Amino acid sequence: DSGVTQTPKHLITATGQRVTLRCSPRSGDLSVYWYQQSLDQGLQFLIQYYNGEERAKGNILERFSAQQFPDLHSELNLSSLELGDSALYFCASSDSSLYGYTFGSGTRLTVV
Amino acid sequence: AQTVTQSQPEMSVQEAETVTLSCTYDTSENNYYLFWYKQPPSRQMILVIRQEAYKQQNATENRFSVNFQKAAKSFSLKISDSQLGDTAMYFCAFILSNAGGTSYGKLTFGQGTILTVHP
Numbered sequence: 001d002s003g004v005t006q007t008p009k010h011l012i013t014a015t016g017q018r019v020t021l022r023c024s025p026r027s028g029d030l031s032v033y034w035y036q037q038s039l040d041q042g043l044q045f046l047i048q049y050y051n052g053e054e055r056a057k058g059n060i061l062e063r064f065s066a067q068q069f070p071d072l073h074s075e076l077n078l079s080s081l082e083l084g085d086s087a088l089y090f091c092a093s094s095d096s097s098l099y100g101y102t103f104g105s106g107t108r109l110t111v112v
Numbered sequence: 113a114q115t116v117t118q119s120q121p122e123m124s125v126q127e128a129e130t131v132t133l134s135c136t137y138d139t140s141e142n143n144y145y146l147f148w149y150k151q152p153p154s155r156q157m158i159l160v161i162r163q164e165a166y167k168q169q170n171a172t173e174n175r176f177s178v179n180f181q182k183a184a185k186s187f188s189l190k191i192s193d194s195q196l197g198d199t200a201m202y203f204c205a206f207i208l209s210n211a212g213g214t215s216y217g218k219l220t221f222g223q224g225t226i227l228t229v230h231p
Binding site for chain 2: 002033037041042043045048056058088090092094096097098099101102103105106108
């Protein structure tokens with residue numbers, strides 16, 4: 001157990017639908033990062049939150065949004081889903097030190 | 113913008129032998145951290161080793177060591193005595209830090225190298 005919890009582990013949904021992925025960071029970590037990994041691809045940075053505020057944004061589609069709540073858990077909302085959104089979505093948390101980058105086990109999203 | 117390049121899409125090695133995975137990066141900043149992550153077939157991202165840019169000494173974690181060449185912006189990973197469980201995708205990653213050691217910005221990954229260890 002890395003200390004970063006992602007739910008659900010697997011999600012199958014139809015095109016056009018909306019889903020919410022949840023991430024609970026490691027205790028004490030204020031930063032949460034979201035990454036997308038398509039099949040056999042590298043990790044694409046989507047967005048970062050730090051203590052409730054958006055800190056950095058990557059190639060995140062307008063159909064996607066995220067937020068971090070006062071208890072520091074984060075949610076990634078994906079709407080109007082397309083087949084190409086099928087991927088593994090990772091959450092990572094950090095305490096901004098050298099030692100604090102920890103990944104969750106990911107949510108595998110399949111859009112059919 | 114920072115970039116990370118892994119020029120070897122795939123590598124293979126015999127069990128018990130040594131293999132080196134290459135990584136180069138590009139930045140104009142002086143303070144940063146470098147990492148190698150392992151992603152086995154389970155797809156879990158596992159931190160293998162980390163290096164602070166200001167440290168000359170190369171990091172070592174058991175069978176894993178790095179060759180950090182700051183001037184050349186190179187950060188290779190050496191795996192000694194390769195084991196079947198080392199079979200995985202390996203990612204090199206980079207993040208900026210300030211002079212106080214606090215990182216900021218995103219963790220930037222290379223495209224990965226698939227390593228296969230053969231018995």
